[in-house]
Amino acid sequence: MLYAEIADLAPKCRFRDCTQAHEPRCAVGAAVMTGDLSAARVNRWRKLGTEYRANTPVLSGPRGNKTSDPPRRRR
Incomplete structure (x- = not known):
């Protein structure tokens, strides 16, 4: 595992949805502060997550089709 x-x-971490960026009592942030974990390594991990989210299509709408316009209301 990478x-x-x-x-x-x-x-x-204190919060289940911790982003490891700025939340209080973050275990990853604490490890960086104590020197147990490299800040550069955490930054590379964050960059990889950002690239993954940017390059992964969001499937929504009927049959998983990606939609960009809100559905129109029928009259």
């Missing part, structure tokens, strides 16, 4: 040390620390 970035296994971050994946191991994430469940120890």
Whole structure:
């Protein structure tokens, strides 16, 4: 698993939906502050997540078709 040390620390965060960016009592942020985890490695992990979200299509709408316009109301 890539970035296994971050994946191991994430469940120890205070909030279940922690983004490991700015939340209080974040286990990943604490590991960076103590020097147990490299800040550069966390930044690469964040960049990889951003690229993944940008390059992965969002499937919504009927039959998984990607829609960009809101549905029109019938009269």
